[in-house]
Amino acid sequence: MDEPTPPRILVIEDAEAIRVPVESALAGAGFTVRSLPDGTGLEAEFARARPDLVVLDVMLPGRDGFELLRVIRRASAAGVVMLTARDGVEDRLRGLGDGADDYVVKPFVLAELVARVTAVLRRTGRTRPAVEVGGLVIDVEGGRARYGGTDVELTATEWKLLLYFARHRDRVVSKTQVLTAVWGYGELAPNLVEVNVSTLRRKLEAHGPRVLHTVRGQGYVLRGEA
Template identity: 40%
Template sequence: MSEGKILIVEDEPSLSAILRDYLQAAGYTCQQVFDGSLAVTQFKALAPDLVLLDLTLPGKDGIEICRDLRAFSDAPIIMVTARVEEVDRLLGLETGADDYVCKPYSPREVVARVKAVLRRHHRTPGDAVAAGLSLDDAAGRASLFGQDLGLTQVEFRLLRTLAAEPGRIYSRDQLMDHLYLDRRVVTDRAVDSHIKNLRRKMGESGDAWIHSVYGAGYRFES
């Protein structure tokens, strides 16, 4: 049974083939595009559930394609690129990308990201992500046993990111990519402050669910 349709926009045939093979093994149907100028046309023809989009492409680059797609679709987009500069990461996410994977990468990691983004995208408002904890994406609110936690939007994005992939360790830099989409200049230690506030608002559940991983970052365990 197919898990969904994935459009792979990648100009390196060998990398595209590897991604296709791993995704097909995971149950997805894949369509490959090697030229950026054809991406939007193929998207409209396939109507995929998610797009894996390389940033540097012939014909039209990934940023422009992402903007074009966001003009008429909210299908999840994961940027795949070798350009790791901070400006590029922020620009990719500001343009409407849902996640960002840097080369070199593990194909298994990409498959895991695809599954997580699709899982996040298909949630309905008020979905429960752990015992008693519900997140309302439309309203940007989190509630614990029916009580609104009163989170700021940054705290809500932080909790949503962590809770979307229980057990995954996020570095501070990775969390910052999800929290700050307006190019503000902050230190990575700002994440620690937001974690502290989030745990405080969640009470005992915050300490039980949000774990610090020494030298690595944070993870959510429900």
Template identity: 40%
Template sequence: MSDSKILIVEDEPSLSGILRDYLQAAGYTCAQVFDGAEAVVQFKAYAPDLVLLDLALPGKDGMDICQEIRVFSDTPIIMVTARVEEVDRLVGLETGADDYVCKPYSPREVVARVKAVLRRHQRAPGDAVAAGLVLDEAAGRASLFGQDLGLTQVEFRLLRTLASEPGRIYSRDQLMDHLYLDRRVVTDRAVDSHVKNLRRKLGESGDAWIHSVYGAGYRFES
């Protein structure tokens, strides 16, 4: 059972209630918001571990809410949409979201997505992600065989993101969404520069763990 807190931002009370019931049955604590204009205020007050965020909301659009939250928080966000035309943007996670679900959906699928996203983000402090490589989430530090790597916060987020799903290819745009919480405008080549610096700090393991995928992006292989 989990004690994680989920904020459900959904303007349809029946759907919100179904999601709440399924998530509570899975051990989560839930709060509900029905108006987009109240979402960020409730987010700050409730301090959830994950947000289920509907795209089409009264008061404020889900994409605007997501981008507003990303200015000050990297709390995982799962977008929920019935807009087929928005799926391409959500697939690329251009909104800053961590995952998306399309309506109509199975509540069980949503619970499974919540569990998967939380697993990626709730890595225990001092958790080893590869031989000798330890990430301390609470301190925002990484060490290799006990030696602090001296990573910047952007480099730490880059390493954490890549290592969270070994084998997955992240595009530069996807990585930028994880690296810059203030949504600043930078070129995708900034990611290449951060990868170069991260590899250098990892020493001989850098090139072995962080692979360039031509025309696609980067992946982590431990």
């Protein structure tokens, strides 16, 4: 498979108790993540890493988030999601007026932040469509699967098989349907499906719970719960 380049995220947050979980959640969603505890070295980091999006805390030591937002906007069209402990309309209007794409108010749920980041990347054309099943993220256009934040190494045939299941997620497909879609015929060697599904399932389950299930007498289904 061709190796895609995942979107690059820069997190600027001084509180380690927030920064570390945010980094972990974004990395688990398939992004390449770097972080800074404040705005020191921001210009150099931008030149080096060229992030597609910045998660930017408002209240930072030294230069605050509003000042850093102006620096970012002079250098880049990267998406910006600001984090604030203040839910004041004036602060939000100020940030949005200076070029922020979205606001998340502390305390927040990590899944919400990941969803906001993904939405901004999608609006700015910097992310690919993905299918998510439990902790499995399938980058449809990029040709990559990640489970539990880890790349799953697949052969070309295994990728075609996983992609077929992903496009029919939550629907039971028969061995004949799989043979026809992946190998181009539906009459010969049904054990070919069994062998390849078994290998694919083993690779996936090395990183998390079972998501590719056998439905006795019917076929297979990709879903997050048995």
